[in-house]
Amino acid sequence: MRSTYKIRLQRSRRFNFSGTAISAVVVDDVVGHEEMDKHPFFMKSVPENGELSPLAEGLAKLKYDPDENTPLELANNYKEDGNFNFKHKNYRLAVLGYTEGIKVRCDDAEVNASLYNNRAAAHWFLRNYRSALQDSEKALTFDPSHTKARIRAAKSAFEGKKYDKCIEHCEKYLEKNTDKGVTELLNKAKKSKMLKERDERKKNRTEMKMNEQKDELIKTIIERGIKISKCDDEDDIDLSKLEPTLPGAHDAIVHLENGVLMWPILLLYPEYQLTDFVKGCPENAPLIKQLEQLFPAPWDEENKYKCSTINIYFEGYDKMPHIVDPNKNLGHILVSKYFELRGGTAAFFVLPRGSRVERNYIESYI
Incomplete structure (x- = not known):
């Protein structure tokens, strides 16, 4: 059985409905809880479907009508x-x-x-x-x-x-x-x-x-006097042009240690499609010193890669291969004719001397 109760309001009071406050008229009737909740004077929240009854909507509009309110x-x-x-x-x-x-x-x-x-x-x-x-x-x-x-x-x-x-x-x-x-x-x-x-x-x-x-x-x-790729004015070098572009090598940018430039270098082995990355190679050290620390390589099962049996090349800005004397300091190599520093990193190709791989490498530029 639905419970009911009687409500009698003796004076005008204010009630909330749908998030607003309205003035209620005097009510004298017996209604159930469900009916009370649906009445626009006593609604405590907006219906689940988001729709208001015509009466509730009309009262809300009246409340916010600039023509009806100062x-x-x-x-x-x-x-x-x-x-x-x-x-x-x-x-x-x-x-x-x-x-x-x-x-x-x-x-x-x-x-x-x-x-x-x-x-x-x-x-x-x-x-x-x-x-x-x-x-x-x-x-x-x-x-x-x-x-x-x-x-x-x-x-x-x-x-x-x-x-x-x-x-x-x-x-x-x-x-x-x-x-x-x-x-x-x-x-x-x-x-x-x-x-x-x-x-x-x-x-x-x-x-x-x-x-x-x-x-x-x-x-x-x-x-x-080092030539930097994509740097038109040699006297106005943009430091962003010196940031290594290799993944994970952004912290290996060239830097100074006691007045000596420390360069990141990349050694490429086309025969095995492998590389070695050296973060800080001093400009006053021979390139051969870096190779001596890398050879013998664990992947060189035929023992073809030795400091005495390899040739080293760089690709110049003339798009041609140029052989390098590994006994020269890195700094001297970086100012060689046709050398251009790209992506902030000096890149060198390492190939077995007199091998088919070396011939193929050189012929690929012809």
């Missing part, structure tokens, strides 16, 4: 809608409600201050600290004595790492009020500001040192 009434209606959603922790919907109220642009400073302050509170719970700060400060333009807006502005500024703003709002609040929490926030902001400034000075010193090292590196490369 700007002040509209602003208050939207504020009530925002408050309802805020109370139920629907902060995004609350922001929308307060925003509509702000758009009305009523001429009541108190209502406008409340709308901005309430929207700031919704933004705070959404962790939109920058928006919370902006709205709190806007509320203060309508009511400079709004303590909640002042405190929230200070807290939002602190969370957004705007410590000067936080200090400013805390000090203004404490001019006329005593609050242990605000005093603690002020001290935290001052300490955080000091640490932030220290970190920024450290960062600036590090960046300055890095820029000095980059300038010295580029200056040294220019003095050496």
